[in-house]
Amino acid sequence: MRTLSTVIKPHGGTLHLLGASCTDRRQLRAIRSRLGYLPQHFGFYPRFTVRDYVEYMAWLREVPKHEISAAAQRAIDRVGLTERAGSRLKALSGGMVRRAGIAQAIVNDPALLLLDEPTVGLDPEQRVEFRNLLRELGDGNCVVVSTHLVEDVAAACTNVVVMDKGERVFQGAPADLTRLGESDGIGDSPAERGYSVLLREHRSAA
Amino acid sequence: MTGPLLIELKRSNARILGLVVGAVGAISLASIFEGSRQWNMFAYADAAIMCVLAPLALAGGAMLGRREQSTRAAELMHSTGRPSWQRITPAAAALAAAVTGAHLLLAAVGIVLMLLYSSYIGARGLMSILVDVPLLIGAALLGIAAGRVWPSRLLPPLLASAAFAIQMAADSIPAIQGLSLIGPQPEADWESVTDPVLLGRLGFAFGLVLGGYLLSAGTSWIFRAGGSAAVAGGAAVMLAVSPTGSAERYLVDADAQRLVCADGVPQVCVTAVHAYLLPSVVPQARAALAKLAKLPYAPTRAVEWRPDSIFTGDEADYLGNQPKTVQGTVSFRLDLDEESEDTDVEASILNGAGTTANGCTLDDTAALWAAGAWLTGGDTLDITDRVFGWQLAQSDYQPVLVKLRQAPEAEQVRRVTALRDAANVCQTKDLTAILTGRRDS
Numbered sequence: 001m002r003t004l005s006t007v008i009k010p011h012g013g014t015l016h017l018l019g020a021s022c023t024d025r026r027q028l029r030a031i032r033s034r035l036g037y038l039p040q041h042f043g044f045y046p047r048f049t050v051r052d053y054v055e056y057m058a059w060l061r062e063v064p065k066h067e068i069s070a071a072a073q074r075a076i077d078r079v080g081l082t083e084r085a086g087s088r089l090k091a092l093s094g095g096m097v098r099r100a101g102i103a104q105a106i107v108n109d110p111a112l113l114l115l116d117e118p119t120v121g122l123d124p125e126q127r128v129e130f131r132n133l134l135r136e137l138g139d140g141n142c143v144v145v146s147t148h149l150v151e152d153v154a155a156a157c158t159n160v161v162v163m164d165k166g167e168r169v170f171q172g173a174p175a176d177l178t179r180l181g182e183s184d185g186i187g188d189s190p191a192e193r194g195y196s197v198l199l200r201e202h203r204s205a206a
Numbered sequence: 207m208t209g210p211l212l213i214e215l216k217r218s219n220a221r222i223l224g225l226v227v228g229a230v231g232a233i234s235l236a237s238i239f240e241g242s243r244q245w246n247m248f249a250y251a252d253a254a255i256m257c258v259l260a261p262l263a264l265a266g267g268a269m270l271g272r273r274e275q276s277t278r279a280a281e282l283m284h285s286t287g288r289p290s291w292q293r294i295t296p297a298a299a300a301l302a303a304a305v306t307g308a309h310l311l312l313a314a315v316g317i318v319l320m321l322l323y324s325s326y327i328g329a330r331g332l333m334s335i336l337v338d339v340p341l342l343i344g345a346a347l348l349g350i351a352a353g354r355v356w357p358s359r360l361l362p363p364l365l366a367s368a369a370f371a372i373q374m375a376a377d378s379i380p381a382i383q384g385l386s387l388i389g390p391q392p393e394a395d396w397e398s399v400t401d402p403v404l405l406g407r408l409g410f411a412f413g414l415v416l417g418g419y420l421l422s423a424g425t426s427w428i429f430r431a432g433g434s435a436a437v438a439g440g441a442a443v444m445l446a447v448s449p450t451g452s453a454e455r456y457l458v459d460a461d462a463q464r465l466v467c468a469d470g471v472p473q474v475c476v477t478a479v480h481a482y483l484l485p486s487v488v489p490q491a492r493a494a495l496a497k498l499a500k501l502p503y504a505p506t507r508a509v510e511w512r513p514d515s516i517f518t519g520d521e522a523d524y525l526g527n528q529p530k531t532v533q534g535t536v537s538f539r540l541d542l543d544e545e546s547e548d549t550d551v552e553a554s555i556l557n558g559a560g561t562t563a564n565g566c567t568l569d570d571t572a573a574l575w576a577a578g579a580w581l582t583g584g585d586t587l588d589i590t591d592r593v594f595g596w597q598l599a600q601s602d603y604q605p606v607l608v609k610l611r612q613a614p615e616a617e618q619v620r621r622v623t624a625l626r627d628a629a630n631v632c633q634t635k636d637l638t639a640i641l642t643g644r645r646d647s
Contacts, residue, residue, distance in 0.1 A: 007281050029289070030287075032287035039281045039282055041281070043278030043279030044282075045273065048213070052217055057282075060210075060287070060293060061286050061288075
C-alpha cells in the first residue's frame with residue numbers, strides 16, 4: 001500500500017497508476033494529486049480541528065484554492081463528522097479519528113482511493129457504518145482497501161485479491177471467495193473459510 | 207497558501223513561540239536597558255538579547271520540525287502532490303511571522319517609550335533592530351530542519367542550550383568573537399553601530415534563512431549541501447566582517463550629536479540625545495553662567511560638549527593637548543545617573559571656571575575644584591563624574607581654596623581668571639600655583 005501511495009519507490013518492476021508511471025518523477029505530482037490515501041497508522045496533528053486538518057490536506061492534495069472550503073465540508077459531511085468539525089482531533093474517539101482520516105483521503109475526490117486497514121480500532125457498529133461508506137465511495141471511485149477482516153471485503157467490495165508473502169494467491173469476486181468456504185476451511189463465516197482454504201492450498205503447493 | 211498559513215498560526219506552536227520570544231525578550235531587554243532613555247542603548251540591548259531569542263527560535267523551530275515524525279504524519283504528508291518545499295512553507299511562514307511579530311512588537315514598544323521619554327531615534331539603531339528580524343527567522347528555519355532530521359523530544363532544549371553556550375563562548379573567546387551577538391555596549395549616548403557590524407549580522411541572518419530553508423525543504427543531497435554551505439557561509443561572513451573592538455563597532459552619530467537649544471538667553475544647547483533634559487539643564491547652566499560672569503570675558507552661552515571620536519574607556523580618546531573651545535561659549539559634559547538625569551550641571555560647569563570640558567587633559571584637579579568652589583561662593587563643589595571617575599573630597603582642594611581666599615578680592619578674581627585662561631590653552635600643569643600666588647600667569 002505504501003508503494004501504491006507513492007510514499008516509497010517500487011523495489012523492482014514497473015508500477016503504473018492512473019495511466020502514468022510512478023517511477024517517473026515528472027508524473028508523480030500529477031498522480032499524487034489524484035490519489036487519496038489513509039495509511040494504516042494514520043498520523044495527525046492533534047491540535048488541529050477536523051476542519052483544519054481536512055482543509056490543510058485539501059491544500060496539500062492540490063485542491064484549487066477556491067474549492068478547498070466546500071470540498072472539506074463535503075468530505076466531513078460524508079464521513080458523518082459534521083457536528084464535530086470544530087473539535088480538535090485529540091478530543092475525538094478512535095472511530096471518529098478514523099473517519100477524519102477518511103475525510104482527508106476523499107477531500108480531493110480521488111480517482112484512486114487507498115485505504116490501509118481502515119477498520120482497525122473500530123467497534124462493530126462503526127465497522128457497519130464504515131462498510132456503508134465504503135460502498136458509497138466505491139460508486140464513483142476506484143477504492144483499494146487493504147484489510148485482514150474478511151467480512152469487510154465480502155460485505156463491501158466488488159473485487160478481492162488475496163496476497164501471501166507478497167505473492168498473489170487469488171483474484172476474483174467476493175462471491176467466488178465465499179463459495180470456496182462453503183464446504184471446507186476454518187473460520188466463522190464462508191468468506192473466512194474460503195480465505196483459509198486459499199492460503200492452505202497456496203502454502204502446500206509451495 | 208493563506209489558508210494553511212492561518213491554520214498553522216492557529217494550531218502549531220507558532221503563537222506560543224511568539225509569546226515566549228516576546229516575554230523573554232521583554233524581560234531580557236528590561237534587565238539590560240534598565241530604564242535608560244537612550245535610543246542607541248535601546249538598539250544595543252535589542253541586539254544583545256538575540257543571544258537568548260535566537261536559541262529560543264531555534265528550539266521552537268525544532269519542536270515544529272519534529273512534528274511530522276512524532277505524530278507519525280510523515281507517511282500521509284509524503285503521499286500528497288505538493289513538493290517538499292511547498293509542504294514546509296506554511297509552517298515555516300507561521301513561525302517566521304510569530305518571531306517577527308514578537309520582535310517587532312518589542313521594538314515598537316521601545317520606540318513608543320523613546321518617543322515619550324527620550325528625544326532621539328536614529329536610523330542606524332532602527333537598522334540594527336530590523337537586521338535581527340531575518341536572524342530570528344533563520345534560527346527558526348534552522349530549528350525546523352534540525353527537528354526533521356532528528357525528531358527527538360530532547361532536541362529543542364539541547365539545541366537551545368548549545369546555541370546559547372556558543373554565544374557565551376563567542377563573547378569571551380577572542381578568536382570567535384566576531385560571531386557574538388552581544389558585543390561591547392556603546393560608551394556614549396551618541397554612539398551608533400558601524401556598517402560592518404550591521405553587514406556581519408545581515409550576512410549571518412541571510413545565511414541562516416537560506417540554509418534553514420534549503421535544509422528544511424530540500425529532499426536531495428544537493429539542497430542539503432547547499433543549505434549547510436549557506437549556514438557556514440553566513441557564519442564565515444559574520445566572523446570575517448564583524449569588528450570586535452569598540453573602536454570599530456561604533457561611530458559617532460552626527461544626528462544624535464546635533465545641538466538642540468532652549469528658548470531664551472543666555473543660550474543653552476544640548477545634543478539631540480539629551481534634549482529631553484533641557485528643562486532641568488537650562489536653569490542649572492544659566493545659574494552657572496551667571497556665576498562665571500564674575501570673571502572678565504565670561505562666556506555667554508553654554509553648550510553640551512560633543513566629542514568627535516568614540517570612547518573606549520581611555521581618557522586619551524576625549525582629552526589631549528589641543529583645546530576645543532569656541533569664543534564666548536562654555537562647554538559642559540552631561541553625566542547621566544541611573545535615572546538618566548544630571549543634577550550637578552551647575553557645579554560641573556563651574557569646575558575649573560568652565561574649563562573641564564574644553565578637550566584638554568586636566569592634571570591639577572585640586573585647583574580646578576577649588577576654582578569651582580570659589581565661584582559658588584561656598585566651600586564645596588559636589589560633582590559626580592561618571593565618565594572619567596574624577597572625584598575629589600573637600601579636604602583635597604580645601605587648602606588651595608583657603609589660600610586663594612586669603613588674597614584680596616580683585617586678586618582672587620585675577621587668579622581664577624588666570625587659571626581659566628591657562629586651562630583653556632591646555633596649560634594644566636600646577637594650576638594650584640596660579641591660585642595660591644606661587645606663580646603668576
